[in-house]
Amino acid sequence: MKKLPAPQRHAIDIKPGLKICLLLLIGLLSFSPAPASAxxxxxxxxxxxxxxxxxxxxxxxxxxxxxxxxxxxxxxxxxxxxxxxxxxxxxxxxxxxxxxxxxxxxxxxxxxxxxxxxxxxxxxxxxxxSTLPPLPAGEPPAEESSDFNNETNNETPEELNGEKMNPFFILAAGILAGFNPCLLAVMAFLASITLSQQGGKWEMLKITAGFSAGIFVMYMVAGISILGTVSFIPRIRETVTTFLALMTGIVGLWHIYDAYRLKVDAKSTFKTPKALKTFMERIGKKNLLLLSFLAGGMFSLVKAPCVGAIYLSILNMLVTKTGVIEGAFYLAIYNFGLVLPVIGLGILLTVGLSPETVTEFREKRRVEIRLVTGLILIALALLMQFRIL
Missing domain, CATH: 3.40.30.10 (Glutaredoxin)
Structure with a gap:
């Protein structure tokens, strides 16, 4: 059906209405937000x-x-x-x-x-x-960037994600980890070797310094390597933190099991490998500092489940809350706390404390130390997994 054209008078009547509608439409558009002219x-x-x-x-x-x-x-x-x-x-x-x-x-x-x-x-x-305020004197305008992987430098924020690590807490955790039956046993063993070789106070101080430095450096290298890897490949951070929490829990259960074994048949599952014992037995006066340093590094590796459990929980916190530079600073604090008991024990052995006294104390208290350490580690693992720490 063909439509008839509208009478001319209708067209004349509609034009003013169209004009009004167009004016209203233009007015509305002028007040509506337009992204292109923000x-x-x-x-x-x-x-x-x-x-x-x-x-x-x-x-x-x-x-x-x-x-x-x-x-x-x-x-x-x-x-x-x-x-x-x-x-x-x-x-x-x-x-x-x-x-x-x-x-x-x-x-x-x-x-x-x-x-x-x-x-x-x-x-x-x-x-x-928003209106653009004037730039402060001497400040260049921000450059446009669409890259999410900007290069980083060594400047570290004091606060990260609104949280700040407590260095005293980190130090206390290191000292707690240092009071460990494994460390006490090895230090007493080294002291007995020194005495059997007619070594004096100077030799004992060298052993203490070298052994402590070996532990410190080994844990620093391991920690910085992990922090650096996570910083370079940030997508693995979640996997790493979950793994560290899991390992902390497993080692905690291991400590509790070891406490049970020690209580029942006086046998520990944390045994020092014969190769390490043989190496330490060969430590003589020649190159004493270097050999003690190597012994400390080897001890850190082979006795990691015994000594490094709390270290795992601290490392988990650092991976979650810090970068490489700040994390390295807190690692140094923790490792310093870790070797403080070793240094203190070495000084006591130097001034006359008997290695047998250290061994007797270790044998008497190692069940309690293992049990308490295991419970602490399991609690830490749960806190880490639920992102409370």
Whole structure:
């Protein structure tokens, strides 16, 4: 059916209505938010701060990227906190992920609590309403970056993810680990060898210094290697922390089982390999410091289940909460605490404490030490697994 053309008078009557409708439509469009013209025609600065291996950061980045792509006039920059501490400090940022719009609007995780819809809304509002404050004198503008893998330098933030490790807690954990039947046994063994070879106080001090240095260096190398690997490949952080928590729990159960074996038949499952005993028996006055250092390193490896259990739990915390440089600092504190009892015992043996007295004390208290250590390790493993530590 063909429609008839409308009478001319109708067309004349409609034109004013069309004009009114068009004017209203244009007015509405002019007040509606348009991503292409956000914040006028000026460039809007959006800076995204993240940490390598941060799961919350990985979840937030796609949302931020989607929003900024819808605004052609947005200058988007990405900063890894380990290499951008100065800029973080300027904004007063202590947590990640954090988004800063035009250097005056800061959006943190607490603002949206993982809700991506809220994050998107907050970011859009910030882009559309923020005004760009003047740059401080001498500060260059932020450069655009779309790379999530910026190179890092040696500058370390004092606070990471809003948390700060307690160095005194780390030191206390090291000292606790140092009061270990295995360490006491080896130090008493070395002292008895020194006395049997007519060694004096100077030789005993050399053995103590070399043995302590060997333990310290071995655990530093192992810890920094793990922290460095996690920093280089952040996606394995979750796997590493789960593995460390699992190993801590297993070693804790092992300690409890060993306490049971010691109570029942006075036999420990933490035996010192004959190769290590033979090596230590051959330590003479020649190259005493070097051989003691090697003995300490070997001891750290072969007796890791006995001595290194608490070390695993500390390492788990460092992997979760620190970077390589800061983690190395706390590792040094822990390892210093670990060798403090060894140094103290070595000094006592030097000034006249009998190795037999040390052995007698170790034999008398090792069941209790094993049991308490095992329970502590299991508790630590559970706390680590549930992200309480």
């Amino acid at each position: 914040a006028g025609n000026e460039t809007v600065s959006v800076e995204y701060f993240y940490e390598e291996g941060c799961l919350k950061c990985q979840q937030a980045l796609p949302v931020v990227g989607q929003v900024v792509k819808s605004y052609p006039n947005v200058n988007f920059s990405i900063y890894e906190i380990m290499s951008s501490y100065t800029r973080m400090k300027e904004y007063g940022i202590t947590t990640v992920p954090t988004i800063v719009v035009n250097r005056n609007t800061v959006i943190t995780y607490r603002d949206y609590e993982g809700n991506e819809t809220i994050l998107k809304t907050l970011l859009e509002e910030a882009i559309e309403t």
